[in-house]
Amino acid sequence: MTHHRDIGAGPPDEYVEAEIQRLLVEDPAVAEQGITVIRRERALVLYGEVESPHRREEILRRVSERFPDVPITSDIGVIRAQAPTEIEQLP
């Protein structure tokens, strides 16, 4: 016998993961291709690095807005922009 998912349970996690990944790229307020979405037991974790603290906050805001029932954890950093301390010599 085929078991059907309870419609009330929402879409399977894999589709949610795919939707979040696309939201991160296609939402003009985010437009990030370098954020990885990883499914953990208790939450979806967002990893990656962005160019400003504002962008990090915006990512969390937009994802939480669109998926209010999905527990999201963020581990997104802001990329350093200091002058280099070493050069690479290429003979």
Add this chain to the structure above:
Amino acid sequence: MVIRIAAVGDVHLDEDVVGRFRPALEELPECADVLLLAGDLTRHGTEAEARCVAEEFGGLSVPVVTVLGNHDHQCDQVPQVVKVLEDAGITVLEGNGVVLDCAGGRLGIAGVKGFGGGFAGRCASDFGEPEMKAFVRTTTDSADRLGAALRSLDCDMLVALTHYSPVPDTLAGEPLEIYPFLGSYQLGQAIDSAPTALAVHGHAHAGTERGTTPGGVRVRNVAHPVIKQAYSVFHVGDQLDTDQVSPIGQSGSQRSWS
């Protein structure tokens, strides 16, 4: 002969980022003859974002040469973006090249954005639906223009500048499944068709810095999330002197970046 090349890609500028790179950029004349930007200068490719790039990377004491990236195409304002950049003195390459007179010799830079397609044995083919053929032909055309530009330059040292990767080596860290969207072996083939000394690209935020084409050309992924500094500096040549490079270490290491 030593030519000093600074490079960074994927800086994705908008108003919220303006000023972050500038302190490090002011140090460029001490350590580099040229700054190469490997595409994705903006978030969405708008004229307003291009003005942010012009403000951040314009008016430097070294020449700035760039290619555009896929983000710079998002809003279909490429002509406006290019104009803003060129008005700021930034040279924008797409299927052409430029030769700069540096203290160490004439540096030739050929650039294209490039495109995806994948790498030898695991790549898309010019076959089937029109959409598939258009995809692969975009890559082939881009690689052909890069090769022609590289071979046309009269210079002492040749550098290839792309947004997409010419080799899989510098993609290590990215999911294998998306390699075909990150670069193409045809770009590597074009780079190997000329006596190229160095190939610089961006696009792969989770990739790694170093790679080599099948023909032995050094490839560097300078995407900002990969290098984690304002720019990388490469001293390319046959008379390298370690004493010449110490000042940058002293300067950069003292800067706080919190």
